[in-house]
C-alpha cells in the first residue's frame with residue numbers, strides 16, 4: 027500500500043491558521059501539497075447494523091487506504107460506537123475522507139487526531155514465539171525490555187502481550203522473528219486526544 | 228396527556244407504511260408487486276388517496292419516480308418486491324444517487340427468520356444498495372416502521388438529496404404495531420440524531436466570495452443541478468444575482484433551465500459538448516462562481532489545464548464535493564437559495580462591482596467574439612433530416628406549451644441539451660451522472676403522471692429506447708400521453724463517434740441492426756406511430772404528434788453520419804475544443820486521453 031513512507035503532517039504555521047478565516051477553508055498551499063501523510067482519526071457513529079460496512083465500503087469504493095481500523099461500542103446508553111482508523115493520503119485526499127465520512131447518516135463526529143493537536147495511541151498485540159534454549163531466553167529478555175507480559179507459556183513457547191504505539195509493536199514483532207515467531211494477533215490502533223477536552227465537546 | 232406522537236391504535240405494518248406515506252403527502256407510488264410486498268399491496272387496494280402506477284420493470288419504477296421528483300421537486304416513491312425486484316431497481320437507485328434526486332424506495336424482504344438462509348427471492352438488499360443509496364434501512368421491528376419512513380423522507384430530500392431504501396421483511400409488515408406521527412420539527416430524525424445537513428452558509432465565507440466577485444474583471448457563473456434541487460426560489464434568486472452583477476453565466480447539463488436560455492447573459496451549456504463561448508469563458512475567466520455544480524470530469528476536461536488563472540468560489544451543500552476534483556479558493560457550504568440570498572444582500576450592501584465598467588465591457592466583447600464562431604452551426608440541406616434540425620423544430624413548435632423534455636443517452640441527448648432552450652427549472656430531465664440509456668421513457672411517465680396537462684417528450688435514440696420500451700405499456704394503461712421522439716440514426720451514435728475518434732473508425736458493434744419497425748411497435752402497444760424522413764414533412768409530423776392525445780412514437784430518420792460538436796476530446800482542455808468534423812483530423816487524442824471515458 028506504500029503507506030510506510032507516509033509522513034506526519036506539520037502543524038499549520040500561525041499565519042496559515044490566520045488565513046483560515048471561515049469554516050471549511052484550508053490553506054491552499056496545504057491542499058496542493060502532493061506529499062502523503064499518515065492520519066489517525068476518531069469517528070463516533072450510531073451503533074447500528076451495517077455502520078461498519080458503510081465505513082469500510084466507503085474506503086474500498088473510493089480507493090482510500092486503511093492501515094488500521096478498530097470499532098467498539100463506547101456509550102451503551104446513547105448507542106454510540108467509536109471507530110479508530112489510521113489512513114494515509116495527500117492532504118486533499120485526507121480532507122475528502124473526512125468529508126465523505128462526515129456525510130454518512132449515522133456518523134456523529136469525525137476527528138482528525140493527527141491534525142487537532144497531541145494525541146496518544148496504543149495498540150495491543152499477542153505474540154506467540156516458539157523456541158528452546160538460548161533463543162527462548164533471549165525472547166524473554168526482549169519481552170522484558172518491551173515491558174510485555176507473558177500471558178501463556180509452555181516449555182517450548184510463550185505468548186507475549188505487548189502494548190504500545192504501533193511502531194513499538196512493529197519493532198517487537200521484528201525482533202521476535204529470528205527467535206521463533208509463530209503468530210501475531212493485533213488489535214489495531216486505539217487513539218485519544220491529550221488534554222481535558224472530550225471527543226464530543 | 229403529553230403529545231408523544233404515538234397513537235394507541237394497533238395496525239399491521241403494511242397499514243403503518245401506508246399511513247406514513249400519506250402523512251408524508253405521497254400521492255403516487257411507482258411499483259411492481261411480488262410475494263414479499265403483497266401485504267402492502269393489499270393495504271394499497273383498501274385506500275384511495277395514493278395512486279399506484281404499475282410499471283413493467285422495476286428499473287422503470289425508479290426512473291419514473293425520478294421523473295416525478297425532478298418535475299415537481301417532491302420525493303418520488305417506489306415499491307418493489309424482494310430479490311429480483313430489488314436488484315432490478317439498482318440501476319435506478321444509482322442514477323438517482325449520481326444526480327442527487329430524492330427517491331424513497333420500499334423493497335420487500337423475506338421474513339426476518341429466513342434472512343441469511345438463501346430463501347426464495349432473498350437478496351441482501353441493504354448490502355447491495357449501500358453504495359448506491361444515500362442511506363438505507365432494514366426494519367426489523369414493526370414499531371420502528373413509521374419513524375423509519377418519516378426519517379427516510381427527511382434524509383432523501385434534505386441536504387444533498389438522494390435515494391433511500393427501506394427494506395421491509397414480510398413478517399414485519401404483517402405484525403401489529405403502533406403508528407408514530409411525523410415529528411413537527413424540521414429535524415425529525417430520532418434514530419440518527421447526528422444527521423443535520425448545513426443549509427445556512429457561514430457569513431464570512433459569503434463575504435469573501437462577494438469580495439472576489441466585486442474585484443473580478445472576467446467573471447463567470449458556473450451553475451449546476453444544485454440550483455434546481457434547492458427549489459424554484461433558488462432559480463429566481465440566481466436570475467436576480469446574475470442580472471444584478473451583469474456577469475455571464477453557463478451551466479452544466481444538470482442545471483439547464485435554472486437560468487433562462489433566452490437571456491443575453493446566457494452562454495449556453497459548458498463541458499464536453501458544451502458551447503465554445505461557455506468553455507472559453509471558463510478557461511479565461513479570473514473569477515469562477517460555481518453554484519451547485521461539482522466539477523464533474525465531463526465539465527472540467529483535463530484538470531491540469533482547467534481554468535488555470537482563475538480564483539474559484541464553490542457553493543455546495545455537500546462538504547465532500549468541495550476540493551474533491553478542483554481545489555477552490557473560497558468554499559461556501561450551504562443550500563444554494565440561502566447562499567444566493569446572502570450574496571445578493573452583501574453585493575447590494577457593499578455597492579456592487581469595484582472594477583471599472585470598461586473591464587467588463589472588454590470581457591463581454593471577447594465573449595461576443597467567441598459567440599460569433601456560432602459553434603452550433605449546422606446546415607439543413609437536401610432530403611435528409613439533420614438531427615440538430617429535428618430538435619430545433621421540436622423546440623420551436625413546442626416552446627409555447629408547458630413542455631417537459633426527458634432524454635435517453637447518446638448524441639441525441641447532447642443535441643437536445645444544445646438545441647432545446649429551457650426557460651424554466653424542472654423541465655429538463657436527463658440522466659447526467661450515470662448516463663443511463665433507458666432513462667427517458669420511464670422518466671417521462673413519471674413527469675406526465677405529475678403534470679397531466681403538460682406536454683412530455685422523450686427525445687430518444689433508437690438504441691436507448693429499446694432498453695425500457697416496455698414502459699409504453701404503463702403509459703397506455705395510465706393514459707399518459709407521453710411522446711417519444713426518436714432521433715433514429717441506425718447507430719449507437721455516440722459510440723460510433725468515439726470509435727471514429729479513437730479507434731480508427733472500426734464500428735465494432737455500434738450499428739443498430741435488426742431494429743423493430745417503430746411505427747408497428749407503437750401500434751402493437753395501442754399507441755400511435757409516425758415516421759418522417761423528409762425535412763419538409765417534419766413540422767407537420769411534430770404537429771400531428773402533439774395533436775394526438777395518447778402516447779406516440781415518432782420515428783425520425785436522420786442523417787446517420789452526423790456527429791455531435793463542439794467536443795472537448797477526452798484528456799484535453801477547454802481551449803482545445805473540436806468544432807467540426809473537419810477539425811477532428813487536426814486534433815488527435817493521444818496518451819492518457821485514450822484511456823479516459
Ligand SMILES: Cc1ncc(C[n+]2csc(CCOP(=O)(O)OP(=O)(O)O)c2C)c(N)n1
Pocket residue numbers: 635636637638639640662663664665687688689690691692714716718719720721722
Ligand atoms: C445502460 C447503458 N449501456 C451502455 C451505455 C453506453 N452508451 C452511451 S451512448 C450509447 C449509444 C446510444 O445510442 P442511441 O440511443 O441510438 O443514441 P445516439 O447516440 O445514436 O443518439 C451507448 C451504448 C450507456 N450509456 N448506458
Ligand SMILES: [Mg+2]
Pocket residue numbers: 637688689690714715716717718719720
Ligand atoms: Mg442512435
